[in-house]
Amino acid sequence: MSGHQETPPGTPEVTRLLAQWVVDLEGKDIPADVRREGLRTFVNWVGCAVGGARHETVDAALRAVIPLSGKPSATVLGRPERLDPAHAALLNGITSHVLDYDDTHLKTIIHPAGPVASALLALAENRPMSGEDFLTALIVGVEVECRIGNAVYPHHYDRGWHITGTAGVFGAAAAVGKAIGLDCQRLQWAFGLAASQSSGLREMFGTMTKSFHPGRAAQNGMMSALLAEAGFDSSERAIEAPRGFASVMSDKQDWSEILGDLGQRWEAALNSYKPFACGIVIHPAIEGCQKIREQIGARVADIASVHLTTHPLVLELTGKRTPRTGLEGKFSVFHSAAVALLHGDGAPTAFTDEMVNDAAVVDLRDRIHATADSSCHEASVTVEVTFKDGSTMTQHIERAIGSRDVPLTDAQIDHKFTVQSALVIGEAATEKLLQLAWRSPELSDIAEIARCSSEGAVSA
Amino acid sequence: MSGHQETPPGTPEVTRLLAQWVVDLEGKDIPADVRREGLRTFVNWVGCAVGGARHETVDAALRAVIPLSGKPSATVLGRPERLDPAHAALLNGITSHVLDYDDTHLKTIIHPAGPVASALLALAENRPMSGEDFLTALIVGVEVECRIGNAVYPHHYDRGWHITGTAGVFGAAAAVGKAIGLDCQRLQWAFGLAASQSSGLREMFGTMTKSFHPGRAAQNGMMSALLAEAGFDSSERAIEAPRGFASVMSDKQDWSEILGDLGQRWEAALNSYKPFACGIVIHPAIEGCQKIREQIGARVADIASVHLTTHPLVLELTGKRTPRTGLEGKFSVFHSAAVALLHGDGAPTAFTDEMVNDAAVVDLRDRIHATADSSCHEASVTVEVTFKDGSTMTQHIERAIGSRDVPLTDAQIDHKFTVQSALVIGEAATEKLLQLAWRSPELSDIAEIARCSSEGAVSA
Numbered sequence: 001m002s003g004h005q006e007t008p009p010g011t012p013e014v015t016r017l018l019a020q021w022v023v024d025l026e027g028k029d030i031p032a033d034v035r036r037e038g039l040r041t042f043v044n045w046v047g048c049a050v051g052g053a054r055h056e057t058v059d060a061a062l063r064a065v066i067p068l069s070g071k072p073s074a075t076v077l078g079r080p081e082r083l084d085p086a087h088a089a090l091l092n093g094i095t096s097h098v099l100d101y102d103d104t105h106l107k108t109i110i111h112p113a114g115p116v117a118s119a120l121l122a123l124a125e126n127r128p129m130s131g132e133d134f135l136t137a138l139i140v141g142v143e144v145e146c147r148i149g150n151a152v153y154p155h156h157y158d159r160g161w162h163i164t165g166t167a168g169v170f171g172a173a174a175a176v177g178k179a180i181g182l183d184c185q186r187l188q189w190a191f192g193l194a195a196s197q198s199s200g201l202r203e204m205f206g207t208m209t210k211s212f213h214p215g216r217a218a219q220n221g222m223m224s225a226l227l228a229e230a231g232f233d234s235s236e237r238a239i240e241a242p243r244g245f246a247s248v249m250s251d252k253q254d255w256s257e258i259l260g261d262l263g264q265r266w267e268a269a270l271n272s273y274k275p276f277a278c279g280i281v282i283h284p285a286i287e288g289c290q291k292i293r294e295q296i297g298a299r300v301a302d303i304a305s306v307h308l309t310t311h312p313l314v315l316e317l318t319g320k321r322t323p324r325t326g327l328e329g330k331f332s333v334f335h336s337a338a339v340a341l342l343h344g345d346g347a348p349t350a351f352t353d354e355m356v357n358d359a360a361v362v363d364l365r366d367r368i369h370a371t372a373d374s375s376c377h378e379a380s381v382t383v384e385v386t387f388k389d390g391s392t393m394t395q396h397i398e399r400a401i402g403s404r405d406v407p408l409t410d411a412q413i414d415h416k417f418t419v420q421s422a423l424v425i426g427e428a429a430t431e432k433l434l435q436l437a438w439r440s441p442e443l444s445d446i447a448e449i450a451r452c453s454s455e456g457a458v459s460a
Numbered sequence: 461m462s463g464h465q466e467t468p469p470g471t472p473e474v475t476r477l478l479a480q481w482v483v484d485l486e487g488k489d490i491p492a493d494v495r496r497e498g499l500r501t502f503v504n505w506v507g508c509a510v511g512g513a514r515h516e517t518v519d520a521a522l523r524a525v526i527p528l529s530g531k532p533s534a535t536v537l538g539r540p541e542r543l544d545p546a547h548a549a550l551l552n553g554i555t556s557h558v559l560d561y562d563d564t565h566l567k568t569i570i571h572p573a574g575p576v577a578s579a580l581l582a583l584a585e586n587r588p589m590s591g592e593d594f595l596t597a598l599i600v601g602v603e604v605e606c607r608i609g610n611a612v613y614p615h616h617y618d619r620g621w622h623i624t625g626t627a628g629v630f631g632a633a634a635a636v637g638k639a640i641g642l643d644c645q646r647l648q649w650a651f652g653l654a655a656s657q658s659s660g661l662r663e664m665f666g667t668m669t670k671s672f673h674p675g676r677a678a679q680n681g682m683m684s685a686l687l688a689e690a691g692f693d694s695s696e697r698a699i700e701a702p703r704g705f706a707s708v709m710s711d712k713q714d715w716s717e718i719l720g721d722l723g724q725r726w727e728a729a730l731n732s733y734k735p736f737a738c739g740i741v742i743h744p745a746i747e748g749c750q751k752i753r754e755q756i757g758a759r760v761a762d763i764a765s766v767h768l769t770t771h772p773l774v775l776e777l778t779g780k781r782t783p784r785t786g787l788e789g790k791f792s793v794f795h796s797a798a799v800a801l802l803h804g805d806g807a808p809t810a811f812t813d814e815m816v817n818d819a820a821v822v823d824l825r826d827r828i829h830a831t832a833d834s835s836c837h838e839a840s841v842t843v844e845v846t847f848k849d850g851s852t853m854t855q856h857i858e859r860a861i862g863s864r865d866v867p868l869t870d871a872q873i874d875h876k877f878t879v880q881s882a883l884v885i886g887e888a889a890t891e892k893l894l895q896l897a898w899r900s901p902e903l904s905d906i907a908e909i910a911r912c913s914s915e916g917a918v919s920a
Contacts, residue, residue, distance in 0.1 A: 063690035064683070068544045070530045084528045160703035165656075196625075196669050197676065199659040201695075203703040209656050209694040212687075216657065223524070227672075230523035234669040235661075243620035243663040 005242040014240040014255050018144065019187035021262045022174050027136040034266045035441075038139040043437045044103055044273045044413055045113035046077065049096040050433070050453050051348060051420025053078030057098045057208040061091060061215075074122040075450035078424045080457045085122040086219050089172070092118035093215030097164070098208075099348045100330055101277035101420065105142075105270060106404055108149035108163055109280075112271055114214030115168030116141035116175045119222040123176055124447045131443035137179040139268045145171025146267035148239065150257035152250035157202075161249060165200025165213030170239075172221020180229055185236065192234025193224035195245040206327060273413060275402040276346030277420075278330040281314045284381035284400035285333050289340035291395050292385055300341055302387045305367045308337060309382040312372035319370075329356040337383075338365040347419045379403035429456025465702040472715050474700040478604065479647035481722045482634050487596040494726045495901075498599040503897045504563055504733045504873055505573035506537065509556040510893070510913050511808060511880025513538030517558045517668040521551060521675075534582040535910035538884045540917045545582040546679050549632070552578035553675030557624070558668075559808045560790055561737035561880065565602075565730060566864055568609035568623055569740075572731055574674030575628030576601035576635045579682040583636055584907045591903035593639065599728045601635025606727035608699065610717035612710035617662075621709060625660025625673030630699075632681020640689055645696065652694025653684035655705040666787060733873060735862040736806030737880075738790040741774045744841035744860035745793050749800035751855050752845055760801055762847045765827045768797060769842040772832035779830075789816040797843075798825040807879045839863035889916025 030038075052058065053076065062081060070084030076091045083091060096102055097114045105112050120137055129137075149156075149167040157163050173194040177187045197220040200213035228234070238244045239258070246253040276286050285308055293300060308314075310333070320332040329335040329351045338361050339350040355361060376382075383395045399405040401412070408416070414434060421430040433452050440446060490498075512518065513536065522541060530544030536551045543551060556562055557574045565572050580597055589597075609616075609627040617623050633654040637647045657680040660673035688694070698704045699718070706713040736746050745768055753760060768774075770793070780792040789795040789811045798821045799810040815821060836842075843855045859865040861872070868876070874894060881890040893912050900906060 057692070060690050060692040061687065064687045064692060068530045068546045068686075070528045070544070084530070086528045160708035162656075192664060192667070192669055193672070196622075196661050196664050196673065197657075197659050199657050201656050201698070201703055201705070201708055203695045203698060203701045203708075204652060204656050207652070207694045208692050209652055212653070212692070213656065226524045226528075227521065230520050232517070232520040232524060232668050232672070234667045235663045238661070238663060241663045243661055245661070248620035248661055248663075 007237065007241055011240050012255050012259060013237065014258055015188050015191050015237045016184065017259055018239070019191060020184045022140055022144065022178055022187055023182070023184050025140060025263070027132055029263060030136065030139055031266070034139060034269045035135060037269045037271055038135045039438070039440060040273070040410070040413060041103055041113050041142065041271050042117060042135065042138060042440060043417065045096055045117045046433065046437045046449060046453065047417030047421050048099065048102045049092050050078035050424050051101065052095040052098040053424050053457070055095070055098045057211055058091065058095050060208065061094055065091065074125040075454050077450060077453040078457050080454055085126050086222055088122035089119045089218040089222050090215040092122065093218040094211045097211040097214045099277050099420070100279065101274055101348060103271050103273050104280055105146045105149065105267065106272055107270065108146060108153040108167070109157065110146055110149045110167055111164045111214060112142040112145055112171065114164065115145065115217035115221060116171045118215065118218035119172040120175045120179060121446065121450050123179060123222060125450055127180065128445050128447060129179060131440040131446045133179065134446040135441060137175045140178045141171040141175025142268040142271065143266065144174035147258045150267065151254045152246055152252055155252040156250035159250065160202050162200035162202050162204065162210070162213050165217045166198045166249065168214055168217035169194045169198050169221045169224070172218045173224040176222045176225035177228065180225060182225060182228060186228040188236040189232065189234040190224040190228035192236065192238035193227055193232070194221055195238035196234070197224065198245055198249065206331070272402055272404065273408045273416070275408060275412065275416065277348045277351055278336055279318055280402070281311065281378065282318050282333050282336045283402055284379055284397045285310060285314070285337050285383065286340045286346040287400050288381045288383035288395045288397045289337045290344050290346070292383055292393060293341050293344050296393065299387065302389070303341065303364065303367070303385055304388045305369065305386045306337060306341070307384040308333065308368065308370040309373050309376060310370055311376045311378045311380070312374055313378060315370055315372050323356050326351045326353045326356055333370060334365045334368045335361065337368050379405065425453070425456030467697065467701055471700050472719060473697065474715050474718055475648050475651050475697045476644065477719055478699070479651060480644045482600055482604065482638055482647055483642070483644050485600060485723070487592055489723060490596065490599055491726070494599060494729045495595060497729045497731055498595045499900060500733070500870070500873060501563055501573050501602065501731050502577060502595065502598060502900060503877065505556055505577045506893065506897045506909060506913065507877030507881050508559065508562045509552050510538035510884050511561065512555040512558040513884050513917070515555070515558045517671055518551065518555050520668065521554055525550065534585040535914050537910060537913040538917050540914055545586050546682055548582035549579040549678040549682050550675040552582065553678035554671045557671040557674045559737045559880070560739065561734055561808060564732050564734060564740055565606045565609065565727065566732055567730065568606060568613045568627070569617065570606055570609045570627055571624045571674060572602040572605055572631065574624065575605065575677035575681060576631045578675065578678035579632040580635045580639060581906065581910050583639060583682060585910055587640065588905050588907060589639060591900040591906045594906040595901060597635045597639040600638045601631040602728040602731065603726065604634035605631025607718045610727065611714045612706055612712055615712040616710035619710065620662050622660035622662050622664065622670070622673050625677045626658045626709065628674055628677035629654045629658050629681045629684070632678045633684040636682045636685035637688070640685060642685060642688060646688040648696040649688040649692065649694040650684040652696065652698035653687055653692070654681055655698035656694070657684065658705055658709065732862055732864065733868045733876070735868060735872065735876065737808045737811055738796055738806070739778055740862070741771065741838065742778050742793050742796045743862055744839055744857045745770060745774070745797050745843065746800045746806040747860045748841045748843035748855045748857045749797045750804050750806070752843055752853060753801050753804050756853065759847065762849070763801065763824065763827070763845055764848045765829065765846045766797065766801070767844040768793065768828065768830040769833050769836060770830055771836045771838045771840070772834055773838060775830055775832045783816050786811045786813045786816055793830060794825045794828045795821065797828050839865070885913070885916030
């Protein structure tokens with residue numbers, strides 16, 4: 001049966017024009033500030049991938065995948081296991097997202113690096129490429145997924161799609177397609193294959209399958225490009241066709257978000273990096289509590305109660321009063337605030353099963369309350385502490401760290417990298433890897449990063 | 461961010477109840493006529509998989525996949541290449557659908573065997589199982605995908621989803637999950653993983669990516685079951701949740717289609733087998749023209765013109781007047797009728813590039829006309845032939861072969877199997893394979909079928 005339908009008059013050739021832009025782009029066309037943000041995106045991703053490498057989700061995935069893997073020619077970052085590049089892409093996409101600690105394109109809530117960098121670095125271990133070429137392809141992939149996300153957000157996300165998976169597969173296809181030098185038609189096919197694998201439901205949040213989404217997007221995007229390279233054809237208008245990605249999976253299709261100002265407006269420059277290992281809406285509260293702690297020191301033991309005034313989304317998404325597991329703790333602003341006050345912590349160590357069930361944390365948590373205030377900005381919070389002697393202290397955060405207005409500094413990215421990576425591969429290997437990652441633009445073989453990440457790795 | 465939403469009151473626990481049924485079912489619970497149809501489904505699928513094995517689509521897929529494949533422990537039917545079981549599932553899903561000649565669940569237009577049998581037979585080459593157990597799992601998988609398809613059809617299909625891919629992944633997960641003995645909770649996780657990989661757009665019809673869909677559904681469904689087995693968790697209500705498969709991907713959700721009369725009403729018994737290698741709507745016209753040919757013999761040279769009276773869908777879906785390629789020929793009722801009149805052929809040989817451009821075929825094709833008649837049943841046609849001497853002949857088909865009312869006989873399945881398989885692996889190997897396939901219920905190791913299919917295979 002035919003699936004072909006004419007596109008409505010006036011619809012631009014979105015898939016072809018986007019593919020042509022990817023093909024034509026040269027590294028020197030990317031402005032220096034965008035390249036710098038691409039490097040920060042990559043460094044942050046490496047830290048997250050290593051940081052998540054020992055999670056039980058990764059162990060489970062490896063148990064299933066190892067018996068099926070081809071030649072072990074690509075690294076699972078931060079682990080001793082090696083897999084074929086497609087399975088390594090899957091695993092690194094899982095590890096880098098499993099702690100909910102990765103990067104965020106705030107306009108779409110896409111976590112851009114997972115699908116793209118996971119595919120690209122695994123490929124680079126088999127088809128050597130320089131750090132410069134790698135970063136060019138990485139930035140192109142991030143740009144493609146974020147633009148496609150913009151074109152359908154928020155309607156697509158509201159319908160229930162996990163946009164990191166659904167848009168991410170296009171980013172991975174673009175990055176790998178760029179790296180292997182697909183021509184325009186084959187890149188259109190790769191986008192077609194990506195569109196026909198675009199998937200991932202928000203229903204899976206709170207389960208291992210959430211981090212499966214960026215992993216599978218990386219693997220599927222890579223396969224889309226490799227199949228197209230081998231002559232496997234597909235629709236050449238998969239994004240804009242009446243039965244293409246945007247119309248089937250969204251009520252909104254804004255083609256100008258994809259095609260407008262290509263090469264001038266850079267979504268890849270708008271990437272942000274989570275300072276804390278949980279949903280971004282909790283971040284202001286954590287920062288506010290950390291600032292209180294810096295001021296009161298040991299008086300934290302004298303806290304009688306805490307009151308948070310937050311944006312309504314905070315309670316809607318993270319209003320869990322009695323989390324039982326580390327994962328549930330990520331969805332509890334009360335737990336997160338308690339740990340920040342007691343330990344100053346917002347790293348993955350704040351969201352372990354042990355920490356969530358720690359008696360002191362639970363005791364303080366139950367004395368933390370919150371009010372939703374629709375006049376409160378998403379990046380703001382007011383924390384009011386009442387001490388046992390009746391005195392009070394107030395801390396207001398106008399724009400939290402990690403928000404668009406207060407991006408993480410390089411030093412803060414270093415700190416985040418170190419804190420999580422050292423737990424997995426130790427401090428010495430972490431320091432070496434971090435320095436190497438910043439030196440990516442100078443490397444003649446970017447795969448050095450992948451190999452370095454597993455030097456300090458031990459079997460689970 | 462949380463994706464969790466409560467299910468509306470009154471929503472049954474669809475995923476859990478379906479999984480529990482799969483887990484509890486024993487082979488002896490399946491009525492004899494349903495088991496028999498399961499065997500016919502399998503025999504027909506083996507013939508189609510071998511028949512499609514040398515298609516250029518398969519060559520392209522193999523070029524991309526071989527470098528990534530794990531241990532070559534599973535067969536690409538009808539070919540000498542062996543792959544790891546997940547990639548073999550992908551390839552056999554492609555081969556068995558690539559000629560548009562496979563089976564059809566007429567209520568949903570799902571082609572059920574591709575996703576399910578491709579996954580299951582590749583698995584069986586690595587985890588030995590008897591023919592009886594294989595057929596039980598096959599029937600369970602077909603039942604699951606068709607019931608899930610019924611629950612969302614036609615709204616889901618109308619939105620642009622290729623339902624063989626989107627529903628097929630659940631069938632593959634169910635079949636593999638049954639075969640490896642998942643418990644209820646793990647099968648629910650497998651359904652969750654399947655839901656998060658459910659994909660495939662109708663926009664891809666007419667390209668290689670169409671047959672990629674059942675292949676990827678087979679591979680993804682297998683991976684869903686294997687990941688769940690390894691402890692990779694997922695939503696346990698992925699089908700019915702507000703952000704689950706049915707609500708995100710369809711405007712219709714009829715849970716009774718999934719849960720009603722489980723074990724009593726068998727969708728797997730309603731499978732049908734295409735007598736001709738093209739879209740099912742053309743089948744009445746081909747049969748009508750074949751019947752004319754049987755009556756007129758050499759007088760076919762005296763035909764002045766032909767007039768077809770058909771259901772409107774025939775011209776809507778297959779109204780292509782001047783096809784240029786074999787694939788386009790499948791979407792031309794005019795080409796199909798011409799070849800049936802000249803050669804009596806509706807097999808894959810009728811839809812080659814050569815046949816589509818054959819001078820005699822083109823000459824007759826241009827003298828064939830058609831009228832859409834909304835009072836004409838989808839399985840009916842009237843063919844009127846006018847000869848050069850002015851005389852006429854009329855052939856009416858009330859219900860075409862292959863329709864619900866006129867199922868293919870076993871002998872017709874044999875003929876279909878032989879015609880396509882012999883072109884790929886030769887007549888002797890075909891005869892041996894066909895006999896072995898019918899003997900599946902007696903086999904202690906069903907993988908014998910896979911091995912036998914490649915005995916006569918040669919490299920492309």
